[in-house]
Amino acid sequence: MSNHARRSAGWQVEQSASEAYEQYLVPPIFAPWADRLIETGEIHEGDRVLDVACGTGIVSRRVASRVGTSGSIVGLDSNEEMLAVAAEAAVDTQPSIEWRQGDATDLPFSDEGFDVVCCQQALQFFDEPGAAVGEMRRVLEPDGRVTLSVWRSLDYQPAYVVLADALERHIGDEAGEMMRSPFPPWDGEGLRTLVHDAGFDDVSVTIEIGSVRYPSVAEFVRREAASSPLANSIAAVEQEVRDELIREVEDALHAYIDDEGIVSPMESYVVTAERER
C-alpha cells in the first residue's frame, strides 16, 4: 500500500481509503445493494460471472454463494489498492475469485467468455460509459446477461446533497465535486438508451429505494471522508473547520436524526438486459 493513501493523523483513522471503503461503506451501503443487484440479475449455479469495477469485491463475494463451485467469478478494477483489499477480504470465499487489474473500457478478456456481467455503482465514473457497456457485451456469450446499478441524481439522496455542499463550502470545490460524482444527473431513459445502443435487448430499468444509516452525523462525515480519494486533504483541515462542517450537516439533516443516529433514503437505478445475438 502506498504512503500517499495513508491517512494523516487529523481524523483519527490510520488506514488507506480502500480499507476505509471496505470497513465503513461496504456494510451499510454496498453489501445490501449487492444483494439486490444479484437478486435482480438472476444469477444461477454454474454461471461464469464478471464483476466490472469490483472495488473491494463485495458483489463478487456475494455472487460466490450463488454460482457455487461449478461456476466462476472474476473481479476487475483499475485500482490496485481496491483489488488488494478485495483479495484479502475473500481469502476464505469458495469458489475462489480471480482478481484482475484493468480498464472497464478495454476489458482484458476474450469474446463470449462469461454468462453474466455485473457492475455495481461504477458506470458513472468511466470516461466512456457507452464503450464500457460495449465491452461488457463483447465478453458475454450470446444470451448472456448484464446487471448494473447507478445511483439516481442528488435530488434523490438527501444526506449526500447536504454533505457535498458542506464539503464544498468548508474544504473546497474539488471535495464538493468528489462527493457529487457518484450521483450523475442521468435518468432512466438515458440509461436504457445507453445499454440498448451498446447491443443489448430486453433492457429493464427499475428504481430501487433503500436507506443508509450511521451512528451519528460526525461518523457519517468522518467515514465518508476517510473512504474517499480526498481522504488526506479532508483530514488535514483544522479541527474547528471539521466541527463547523459537522454542525452544518447536523442542522441541515435534523429531519433524519433519530435515537439510533442518522438515516437517509438512497435511490438507485438497477438495469438488467440480455445480449443481442
Ligand SMILES: C[S@@+](CC[C@H](N)C(=O)[O-])C[C@H]1O[C@@H](n2cnc3c(N)ncnc32)[C@H](O)[C@@H]1O
Ligand atoms: C464506488 S466504487 C464501486 C465498487 C464496487 N462495484 C462496489 O460495489 O463496492 C467504483 C469503482 O470503480 C472503479 N473504477 C473507476 N473507473 C474504472 C475503470 N475505468 N475501469 C475499472 N474500474 C474503474 C474504482 O476503482 C472503484 O473501485
